[in-house]
Amino acid sequence: MKIKRLLTNGFRGLPDRAFDFTSPRTGAPADLVVVTGPSGSGKTSLLEAIVAAKEDVGPYGLKRSPSAFIRPGDAAAKVRVDWVLTQEERARVGATGSELSSESIFAPNLFSSIDHDPSLVALLGEYDVDPGVSKVEYFHASRRIPRGGAPSMATIGIPEGERLARLTRDDAKYALVPQYVAEASLGLHDQGSKRGAERLADAFAKLCRTRTLAGVEQAGRALVPRFVDARGGVVGPDELSDSERQALLFVVTFLRSGIEGSLVLVDTPELHIPEPEVGAFVAALARLGLDNQLIIATGSPGLVAGNPEALVLPMG
Structure with a gap:
């Protein structure tokens, strides 16, 4: 499961534009997408738009209020995502094509979401630690292993609790x-x-x-x-x-x-990593799992220099 293109309109922290995640060399979704730009340019908001769209189609956890995604002064926000599925994913969820699109609208008075493709709903809502099941993982910018390893959420370690925590900023998922x-x-x-x-x-x-x-x-x-x-x-x-x-x-x-063939969102991978080592750290991170797509929000110039094959998306 990978993203080919993302379009946003009215989304908080983002301009109204299309974000192309395809590699100019292959024409396929890039395995490593590096979103760069100064502070406040929308790097984290881009990751949040992906999470919001994914959760609208096939949620792992509880949905947030639509107002959290709407740009101040706008009445609604819209996110369209073009997804690319593997042959194994198509067979597992019964998808008819390798490319499926979702469109999510976030508005205060919209009580029912748009009907999405059932196979995409099944794919994006499925969570299992089996490496054969693709999933979405989000590493938030302030992540840490809780000292002492004591979970802050009673359900951590229980499959359903794990599922609920994956796309949150709760460090309990690392406890x-x-x-x-x-x-x-x-x-x-x-x-x-x-x-x-x-x-x-x-x-x-x-x-x-x-x-x-x-x-x-x-x-x-x-x-x-x-x-x-x-x-x-x-x-x-x-x-x-x-x-x-x-x-x-x-x-x-x-x-x-079991992160294999999955979509991995990483905010600030340079957290606590010395700048000269960030490029090599992310290159190694990209090799941890097979056939993943990493979308990374960063302010590190060394990360871009150390990963010349990455697709770079400048913000701001």
Whole structure:
């Protein structure tokens, strides 16, 4: 599942225009789309428009008030999205073509949404951690792993609760990161011949150059993940640096949620990452899952320079 084109009208924080996500080299939706521009130019609003349109068609969670999306002074907002489906997705939801379009209208007095294509409704509303199920994932700009790993939402870890949290800005969706690391180290997330600990360690090494996963340690009644640096220094997840915790957050989310063939929205990937390393960090992030489309909102010049194959969309 990828986006080919997005058109907005009256959407808060965005101009009335079309955003083309196709690669000029291939004519297909670009795998890495980098949305750039100064603060306040609408980078985050573009990601929010995608989320709003997706949730209008096939929601994971509760719908927000339409007024949250309408530009001040306008009576309504409209978002049209041209989606491109894989052959497997078409077969799974019974779509008749590889390209489907949705049009969402947000207005205070509009109580029923437009009838959308049933196959698109089924595709966009489906959430399962099975890598064979495409999905939408949103990494918000202030994301963090909660210290101590205590969930702030009672339903986290329950499939329906996970689904509700995916496109929110609630950090509870990252609360079980340390638990997943401990479980993978014990072989609880093996997939056939692929050991969960090896998959996790390999993926973490792609995003983090300062520490490696060193297994788990008994601490009271809990099993706590341990990480080691080049000098042999060992720390737990709460003692990792902010940049190391960001790498762990991304890696575990990709593995735990089975992000393959999916749409991944990332706001400010440079969060806590040194500017000279941002380009390589995003390039590694794009290689974490197979056949994903990453749409990234950033103010980092190094990110663009380090990813020359990316489609760059300037804002403002």
